[in-house]
Amino acid sequence: MNRFNDFVFWTKNTLFRQDAMKLYKQALLSEKLPTEELNKINWEKRKKLIRFAYERIPFYKEYYDDNHFHPDMLKKEDDWKLVPILEKCYVRNRRGDLMDSKTRRSYFAESTTGGSTGTPMKVFWDKRFKIEITGWRAFRWWNISPADNVGIIHRRVPKVAWAKFKNRAMWWPTKRVYLNAVSMTEEEIEQFVKQINDKKVVWLQGYVGALERIADYIIKYEKKVTSLKLVWSTSAPLLMNVRVKLEQAFRCKIMNQYGSNEISNIAQQCPNSPHLHIHYDYVHVDVVDSDGNIMIDKEGDILVTNLTSYVFPLIKYRLGDRGCRLSETCTCGCNLPLMKEVKGRISDSIYTPDGLYVDGNYLNSVFDNYFQYFDQFQIYQKKDYNIVVYIKVKQPRANNIDIVIEKIKCRLENDVRHQILISMEEVDYIKDDKGKIRYIISELTPYISN
Numbered sequence: 001m002n003r004f005n006d007f008v009f010w011t012k013n014t015l016f017r018q019d020a021m022k023l024y025k026q027a028l029l030s031e032k033l034p035t036e037e038l039n040k041i042n043w044e045k046r047k048k049l050i051r052f053a054y055e056r057i058p059f060y061k062e063y064y065d066d067n068h069f070h071p072d073m074l075k076k077e078d079d080w081k082l083v084p085i086l087e088k089c090y091v092r093n094r095r096g097d098l099m100d101s102k103t104r105r106s107y108f109a110e111s112t113t114g115g116s117t118g119t120p121m122k123v124f125w126d127k128r129f130k131i132e133i134t135g136w137r138a139f140r141w142w143n144i145s146p147a148d149n150v151g152i153i154h155r156r157v158p159k160v161a162w163a164k165f166k167n168r169a170m171w172w173p174t175k176r177v178y179l180n181a182v183s184m185t186e187e188e189i190e191q192f193v194k195q196i197n198d199k200k201v202v203w204l205q206g207y208v209g210a211l212e213r214i215a216d217y218i219i220k221y222e223k224k225v226t227s228l229k230l231v232w233s234t235s236a237p238l239l240m241n242v243r244v245k246l247e248q249a250f251r252c253k254i255m256n257q258y259g260s261n262e263i264s265n266i267a268q269q270c271p272n273s274p275h276l277h278i279h280y281d282y283v284h285v286d287v288v289d290s291d292g293n294i295m296i297d298k299e300g301d302i303l304v305t306n307l308t309s310y311v312f313p314l315i316k317y318r319l320g321d322r323g324c325r326l327s328e329t330c331t332c333g334c335n336l337p338l339m340k341e342v343k344g345r346i347s348d349s350i351y352t353p354d355g356l357y358v359d360g361n362y363l364n365s366v367f368d369n370y371f372q373y374f375d376q377f378q379i380y381q382k383k384d385y386n387i388v389v390y391i392k393v394k395q396p397r398a399n400n401i402d403i404v405i406e407k408i409k410c411r412l413e414n415d416v417r418h419q420i421l422i423s424m425e426e427v428d429y430i431k432d433d434k435g436k437i438r439y440i441i442s443e444l445t446p447y448i449s450n
C-alpha cells in the first residue's frame with residue numbers, strides 16, 4: 001500500500017465525492033452488522049423498491065396486476081415468493097415501459113449486454129449509486145487499496161493522447177496501465193507486462209479469457225511479474241485449471257467476482273473461503289428451482305434484485321446463470337451472505353433431440369481431472385445437435401493423451417445418453433469473444449432459452 005497514493009485518493013474523494021464516501025462508510029459498517037440487521041436493511045430496501053416500481057413504472061403496474069400481486073402483500077420474508085419473476089424477454093421487449101420517465105435522464109447510465117440470442121440488449125443502471133464502493137469494500141478484505149497502481153484489461157480503454165492525459169491527471173498519483181481486450185497482439189501483451197513491472201502495478205483487473213492469454217504469454221516466455229498482489233477476474237466462470245495457471249503466472253492471489261452487464265458487481269470472493277460474499281445491502285440474490293421456489297444450499301437459477309437502481313428497476317430478474325446461495329456464515333468477520341462461485345450460464349448448456357438439458361457446470365467438470373493434458377477446451381454444439389469438442393493439447397504431448405481424449409469422449413457420450421454424435425478435434429487456438437472465453441456454445445440455445 002502506497003501511503004501517498006492513499007492519502008491523495010481519499011482526500012480527493014472526501015473533498016469532491018462526498019456522496020461516494022458517505023456510501024462507502026455505510027458499506028463498511030453494514031458488512032459487520034449482525035445477520036438479522038443486515039436482513040432487515042435488505043428487506044426494507046426491497047419493499048421500498050417494489051412499491052416505487054408499482055407506482056411509477058408502467059410495466060410493473062401492469063405485470064403485477066396481471067399476476068395478482070400487490071406490494072401490500074409483502075408482510076414477511078416468506079411473502080417474497082409471491083413476487084413474479086422478471087424474465088429477460090420482458091426487459092428486451094418492454095424497455096421503454098421499464099424506465100422511470102419522471103427521473104432525470106442524467107441519472108441513467110446505459111449498459112449493453114450481449115444476451116444469448118446475440119442481439120444486444122440495452123439496460124440502465126442508476127448513476128446516483130456509486131457502484132465502485134462495493135469494489136473498495138472487497139479490497140479491504142484482500143488488503144489492497146483502490147489507490148494502488150492498477151492494470152486494466154477492458155474493451156474500452158483510453159486510446160488517443162488527450163484521453164490518456166485526462167486519465168492520468170484524474171487518477172494521479174495512482175498509475176493505471178491499460179490493455180485493450182479487443183485486440184490483444186503478442187506485442188501489446190509484451191508491452192503491458194513490461195508496464196506492470198515498470199509501474200509496480202499492485203492489482204490487475206480483467207476478463208478471464210484475457211487474463212489467461214497474458215498468463216500464457218508470461219509462462220511461454222518465462223517472464224516475471226513481481227509487484228502484483230491481486231488479480232481480479234471478471235466476466236466468466238473461473239475454472240480451476242485457469243485459476244492455477246493465473247496463480248502460477250502472476251504469482252499472487254486471484255479474486256473471483258460475480259457480476260453482469262445489468263448489475264456489475266453482485267458478489268466477490270472472500271480471501272478466507274472459495275465462496276463469494278454477496279453485496280447484500282445493495283443486491284438481493286435469490287436462487288430458485290424450475291417452479292420458482294426459493295432455495296438455499298441447492299443449485300438453481302439466479303434471480304437478482306438491484307436495490308440501488310430506481311431508474312430502471314430490476315426485481316427478481318432472471319439473469320440466466322445457475323448458482324447456489326449458502327446458509328453458512330463466513331469466518332472472516334464479514335456477515336454478508338455467501339454464494340458458491342458461478343460456474344456457468346443457462347445458455348452454456350447442451351440439448352438433446354428429446355429435450356434433455358445438460359448443465360454447463362456439469363459439462364465443464366468433465367475436464368476437471370485432466371487439466372494437466374490440456375491448455376484449453378470448448379464444447380461446441382451445432383444446430384443438428386452434434387457436438388464438436390475443440391481441445392488444445394498441452395505441449396509436450398503426454399504419452400497417454402489419446403486414451404485421455406477417448407475417455408472424455410466416452411464420458412460426454414454417456415452424459416448425452418448416446419443421443420448425439422460427439423467428435424474430438426485438436427486445434428492450435430480457441431477463439432475468444434473479445435477476451436471472454438466461452439467454454440460451451442450451443443447453436444441451439446437461442447431457440448430454447450428466452
Ligand SMILES: [Zn+2]
Pocket residue numbers: 270271272273277330331332333334
Ligand atoms: Zn468471508
